[in-house]
Structures are given as C-alpha cells and as structure tokens.
Amino acid sequence: MTDNKPFLEMVNISKSFPGVKALQDVNLKVHKGEVLALLGENGAGKSTLMKILSGVYKKDTGKILIEGNEVNIQGIKQAEELGVTIIHQELSVLPNLTVAQNIFLGNEKYSKGTRRINKGWMKERSKSFLEQIGCSVDPNTLVKDINVGEMQMIEIAKALSKNSSLIIMDEPTTALTDVETKKLFEVIRKLKEKGIAVIYISHRMDEIFEICDSITVLRDGKYVGDVATKDVTKDELITMMVGRKLEEQFPYKEVEKRSTLLKVENLSLKDKVRNASFEIKAGEILGFAGLMGAGRTELAKTIFGDYKKNSGEIYIEGEKVNISSPKDAIEQGICYLSEDRKKEGLILGMSVKENMTLSNLQSYENKFMRINKKSEKEEAQTYIKKLSIKTPSENQIIKNLSGGNQQKVILAKWLMLSPKVLIIDEPTKGIDVGAKKEIYEVLNELKSMGKAVIMISSDMAEVIGVSDRVIVMHEGKITGELKRDELTQENIMKYAVGI
Numbered sequence: 001m002t003d004n005k006p007f008l009e010m011v012n013i014s015k016s017f018p019g020v021k022a023l024q025d026v027n028l029k030v031h032k033g034e035v036l037a038l039l040g041e042n043g044a045g046k047s048t049l050m051k052i053l054s055g056v057y058k059k060d061t062g063k064i065l066i067e068g069n070e071v072n073i074q075g076i077k078q079a080e081e082l083g084v085t086i087i088h089q090e091l092s093v094l095p096n097l098t099v100a101q102n103i104f105l106g107n108e109k110y111s112k113g114t115r116r117i118n119k120g121w122m123k124e125r126s127k128s129f130l131e132q133i134g135c136s137v138d139p140n141t142l143v144k145d146i147n148v149g150e151m152q153m154i155e156i157a158k159a160l161s162k163n164s165s166l167i168i169m170d171e172p173t174t175a176l177t178d179v180e181t182k183k184l185f186e187v188i189r190k191l192k193e194k195g196i197a198v199i200y201i202s203h204r205m206d207e208i209f210e211i212c213d214s215i216t217v218l219r220d221g222k223y224v225g226d227v228a229t230k231d232v233t234k235d236e237l238i239t240m241m242v243g244r245k246l247e248e249q250f251p252y253k254e255v256e257k258r259s260t261l262l263k264v265e266n267l268s269l270k271d272k273v274r275n276a277s278f279e280i281k282a283g284e285i286l287g288f289a290g291l292m293g294a295g296r297t298e299l300a301k302t303i304f305g306d307y308k309k310n311s312g313e314i315y316i317e318g319e320k321v322n323i324s325s326p327k328d329a330i331e332q333g334i335c336y337l338s339e340d341r342k343k344e345g346l347i348l349g350m351s352v353k354e355n356m357t358l359s360n361l362q363s364y365e366n367k368f369m370r371i372n373k374k375s376e377k378e379e380a381q382t383y384i385k386k387l388s389i390k391t392p393s394e395n396q397i398i399k400n401l402s403g404g405n406q407q408k409v410i411l412a413k414w415l416m417l418s419p420k421v422l423i424i425d426e427p428t429k430g431i432d433v434g435a436k437k438e439i440y441e442v443l444n445e446l447k448s449m450g451k452a453v454i455m456i457s458s459d460m461a462e463v464i465g466v467s468d469r470v471i472v473m474h475e476g477k478i479t480g481e482l483k484r485d486e487l488t489q490e491n492i493m494k495y496a497v498g499i
Helices: 046-053 076-081 099-103 119-132 148-160 178-193 206-209 234-242 295-304 326-331 341-345 354-362 373-386 403-416 431-449 461-464 487-494
Strands: 008-017 020-030 035-039 061-066 067-073 082-088 164-171 195-202 214-219 222-228 258-268 272-283 286-290 311-316 320-321 334-337 421-424 450-455 469-474 479-485
Touching: 008 046, 008 067, 020 035, 020 046, 020 195, 020 214, 035 046, 035 206, 035 272, 046 082, 046 164, 046 214, 046 373, 067 311, 076 082, 082 148, 099 119, 099 148, 099 206, 119 148, 148 178, 148 320, 178 195, 178 206, 195 206, 206 234, 214 234, 222 354, 234 431, 258 295, 258 450, 272 286, 272 295, 272 479, 286 295, 286 461, 286 487, 295 334, 295 421, 295 450, 326 334, 334 403, 354 373, 354 403, 373 403, 403 431, 431 450, 431 461, 469 487, 479 487
Parallel strands: 020 222, 035 195, 035 214, 082 164, 164 195, 286 450, 286 469, 334 421, 421 450
Antiparallel strands: 008 020, 008 061, 061 067, 214 222, 258 272, 258 311, 311 320, 469 479
C-alpha cells in the first residue's frame, strides 16, 4: 500500500569527514507501505546516509523532508519523534533484561503518581506489539534465552512501540537461518500492510528481489539512480553498483597443479570432525561446502591449531608436522582467515598499518630491536595499492573501513607472511559484489604463485565458481569430493545432506 506523495525525501545530501568526502549530492525517497532497497558497494555511503537520517550524524548540506515538511534532524531522539527508527546489523538488545524491558528501554511506563515502573502495562503492550508481527515470545523471557531471529523481532516491536512510520533495516538477515529469514519477510509484509515504510540494506540479491519494491543505488558516495525492482535484472544492478560490467562474477583461473602441499589423514575433533582425510596441491583452490554445523570451520581451526585434535596426522610437503597452536601452524606456513573478521581477525581500535603488520613485527626490527617505522609504512602502502584497499592512509583506524576493505587488510596481514597454505573461511561474507570479485582475483593470484587455498563458503555459487575441487561435509564427516566438471548445486546438496 503506497502513497503517491513520498513519506521521506532526502535531497542533495552531502557529508565530509577529515580526508574523505563520504556523500556528495545524494537523493533518496520512500513512500508509506514501500520497501526500498538501498544498494551499493561497501564504502558507497549507505551507512553514512542512514546515520544522517537516524540522527547519528549531521548532514553538511542538503534537505530532508518528511511528509513534505523540511526537518533538521539533530539527534536520535528527534529522528524517533519524527517516526524514523533504525535497526542496526549488530542488534542492540540487552541479554539480561526481559523482552518487555528491551522493547521499552529508555521509554519506560511509570505507574500514575509514582516513580515505579508499571511492569504489567509494559508486558501487555509488548505482547500486543509482538502479536502484531506474529511473534509468540513471552514478554517476561530474558533476552539471553531466545534466538537471534526472535531478537530481530524484539527490535521491530521496539520500533512499533515508538510509533515508527519508517524502519531502517541494516543487513537484517546476516545472522538468521533460512527459516528465520522467511519469518522476517512475513513481518516486513505486515509492516507494509500497516503503511510503514522500510529501507532495506543488504548485499544478498535474492532477498532484494523477493522483498523490495524499489531500489536506490549509491556508488562512491554519489547517487546513481532509482529503479523499480520488477524492471531491473541482477546484472544491471551490479553494473549500477560498480560502474562497470562484471562479465564474470566468479573469475576462474586455470593453473597447472603441482606437488601436494598439505595432506590431512584421519583428523578427528571430539564429535565435531570425524576421520577427515584430504590433500591439496600447490596452485589449487579447494572449496569446502556443507550445511551449517557440518564441521568445516572446526576442521579448519583444528588444522590451524586453534583446537587440539583428538587423532590424525597433518603433513606439509610430505613431512609430518605437529601443530598444537596457531603459532605452530604459522611457522609451518599455514594461515587462517576467520569468518568473524571483527572478533578474530582485527583489532578495531588500531590502524590499517598496525593490523597488517602485527603478525610479522619481527621482520621490521632494526639492529637496536626497534621497529623500523619507515619499512613498516612502506610495506603497508605496498599492500594497500596491491589489494586496492580504499583508505585515506595506512594510519586510518580499521573500524572506519568498509567490510570489504577490512577483509582485504586481513588478507594483506597473512600475505605478508608468504604462507604456503591459506585457509579462508567465508571470504566474502557481508561484502559487496565488486569487492567479492577483487578478493577472488587475489585468490587466483595466490594459485598462480603456487600457493594452496582452502576456501570454506556457504555461498554455493561462490564454491562452484571459484574452486578447482570441492569437498563436502555432513555432520563432521567428509561425504563427497567433486572435480570441477562435476560441480553442480544438486551434486553438492546430495552430499551435504548425507545422501
């Protein structure tokens, strides 16, 4: 149910930070009862624009109109009073409070004439808001005792409690299962029926085409255009986002295979990995596929020494090695890039340069046992250029970079160690299509250099598109191995479900 008059218009919005022009004359409009996708590569300006709309940042120039009236949003509270609420990718629920307390956090209801919180009223109102979106969670339940999908519902109920007319959802399905995602889409359709507008930010194209009515595309902080979802193809959207055609989403490179670099025999980890055996040659990308809980990450972390194996052997270039810690693995030429880059791959408060060189500081020591700052800086700049990392300088704090550029910094950190085997877990999780292709090109370059790459991915198209071979796991066991000419979704799924 949409209205001809936009609920929100953002006109010629610009915003600069020191050394960076984040937005330049950006436009956006959304109607009541409409789901608008906001698309663009990481670093395109999506988050900055939404932070301006939700009151986190102040715009430098431009106009914001709500129902035709110009407004000057000075803070989060004012944005909420105007009917604008944002649900961040990293949910802001408090685990030790109840569902009802989270829904009314900062907006508690007090009993008349007292300073005592009216818990009964909050419980009943919470129940009402949850019922409106088809959620049956008890308002008295502690949030720590519910799943991520239900936490997402609490955030939506919280927005309804603030009488929101526009809800911004930033990568809402990142941590959701397929079932939880379907449930979220049902809720979004109910919000549409109530006349609530939704701005939906996601890198997942299938979701955009399933749930969104229209699309606004940004590129390099600039407005590219608006399209109706029904009038555009995925390829056309990708071209709008990256400014060039991606003829091949997955650039596969044929490289002559060499001798075996890594061999794993009967590796086991408690009940997580059971008698896993495989090998990978120099100049090869070996994909690992499987459903959630199949044991792929556990296998990788056992090889890397994060987990202590119960049994089995690991060989590097034909020699048996003893790996009991990540330090041992790194010394043997094995590096592991975690799927959780913020928790396990980066120190968010440190600079790009410091994150790159942290694992290899001894190589920059001079004869006085001090870090040669010039040498460290030069190598960081080399990798920034080599991997096309978008950053004002090597001294930029890493948390200020987009997800794709953060991933490239972690890649640079490991490449500086010249690994023989690179294990990369969910290499393009939360990364836009342009940055994805750049990362695939880096993996292809590693192949050409005679490195071995183990790539774990839940994106079946990615596994099929990039890998030379694919190993499939199910419930901790390797259930199948597929050569490149055998790679189809049907073949992978057959082994992934244990048939």
